[in-house]
Amino acid sequence: MKHLHLYVLLIFVFYISCGQNQTKVSQENIKSGRANYSESQLKEAETSKVPMSMVRNVKQDRNGNILIASYFGVFRYDGTSFTNLTGKISSPCFSSFWDVLEDRKGNLWLGTKDSGVYYYNGESFRHFTTKDGLGSNSALHIYEDKAGNIWFGTGGGASRYDGKSFRNFTMKDGLPNNVINTFMEDKTGKLWIGTRGEACFYDGKTFTVFKNKEGKAFSNIWSIIEDKKGNIWFGDVHGLWRYDGSTFTNVSQRGAYAIIEDKKGNIWTTGEVNPQTWALSRYDAKSLYNKVPTLTEIKSGGRMAFLGILEANDGSIWLGSGSGVSRYDGKTVTDFKNKKGQK
Template identity: 55%
Template sequence: MMKYAHVYALFLMVVFCSFCNAQNKTELSTGTTKPETRDVIISNAPGNIVRKIIQDRKGNIWMASWEGIIRYDGKSFTNITNKVTSARFFSVLEDRKGNFWFGTIGSGVYYYDGNSFQNFTTEKGLLNNEVTSIYEDKKGNIWFGVSGGASRYDGKSFRNYIIDGNAINEDWIGKTFPNRQPNGVNTIIEDKTGKLWIGTRGDAFTFDGKTFTIFRNNEGKAFKNVWSIFEDKKGNIWLGADDGLWRYEGSTFTKLSEKGALSILEDKKGNIWTSSVVGRSCELLRYDGKSLSNKTPTVTIVSDGEYNLYFGILEDFDGSIWVGTGSGVYRYDGKAFTYFKSKEGQK
């Protein structure tokens, strides 16, 4: 696994280079004490890249990792896919029916109904086998952000949308991409009005069901290299872009930080959490919900990159924050981090 970590580190340097160039010296207020870290050694805990974390309706934690899809039931970790494929996983979704979708880098999408797997690839209509994000819209369609564009699956067939320069166009000829493309979709969400927001390695777009439109700020500037888009409880749209962290309030734009965000989360108390790139590592930040209306909200650096790169973040039912990193998964209870360290990693 170490050799894969080294390969991925090189890949990250390329992917995040524009983020890194945009980082300025931290202007944030920080806590006075640094949270301690407790190591808990458990078999099958992920010891490598954990890119996405979700919690299912039963309370289980699911992780898309380079070692497979790993499920944590509160006591033990189980690798769900190790007997099916050796693919590296980047994304995971539980749909409204309780079934799961797992996105890989190079092997398409795996559908899991709790008993069996089904693999969807370009041979079955998926636009590209590199799947970086998965989202279910209000109509029950499953969207896959892939290298080169996006695919929408209605339960029977795919409709594909290809990034073409500064536009996204629907494909009508059944085109697919066998290899990684220069642009791709990083994130997809649907807001309260039913409009889709799509972040790519190029521009950010909105989609009203008919037309893709480049999203621009009041100065007419497009948001570039958007890795995360999030809608908070008030309906504001947050974007982690190449030039920083932005909040869109329907007519006005507020730039909260010069630092972009790989992931954005609103917790039960209304605080906003981000995993922000700083050089070759990341910071886990918490924006105080009560001060978000201020021009300079109170921000705490919860962790300053000591766990290498931060990726997906999740608040579980108990209020703990889970963080996927380049070396596995951590859980933060507000006072200390618990690092779930695999027994295999002890050898």
């Protein structure tokens, strides 16, 4: 009986050490998240000074720092070293961060796979979940519109936060799918929304579902951007598309998980080349309107080898991957998970 009491005490201490001040996540979510990593990987991630797990999104703040949303924490890179911003609120026992956003006031918003949203003002954190009005605790994408509203792409629709309360939009309001992957507000004020299915846009009153040129729905829109000329680009699991307001063009059949336009007008994507291979690809600006644009495959790897993309102020390309974050300087790709990349 004494050994039983000791065992129960140890389990309780472990739970407290991992979960104190944490979100109360279901045991199923904890188990499913941890199942992707070995115990040694979990331990290494908890003590690591660099991102060691899946990085879905990479952003840059107003000071030029790189913000990295990794599965086991949100990091900030100042050009010299990494800082884990979420070490005090989360550990590999619970974390599953997917996105990070710095709003116009300099505050950070952190989206998670199953634990809602964290707000960080530089001094303290505030936690939002469905109890506070968030549409779902699965907040996979964060976007700030021109009016200052913060939008969250969740597994239960689109949630808009105006600074005081949430308003949730679902298929009942006209969305084509309740799983939201991305937002993008264009120059005319339309809010484009990519879902785990079709794309749509919201004019402030109604949602309009958008089809490709054959009139068929997309299968899974992961990314939407507007280029300098006002064209809308769509990244689907089955290809890269461009819409100029009247004509719809299938630029490439390579899957496009993430899209960016760099300062020179080149289009960069990450995504599936085939079921076993993902790649970082660049489409040359001078040939974008050719029938077959000039494509350069910068680097390829296994499934989900490259995810979120960012062009930093210095022109370097930052990449999220299934195992950390990398930087491409135009010649070489530096993996910060490796010791050489940390120097």
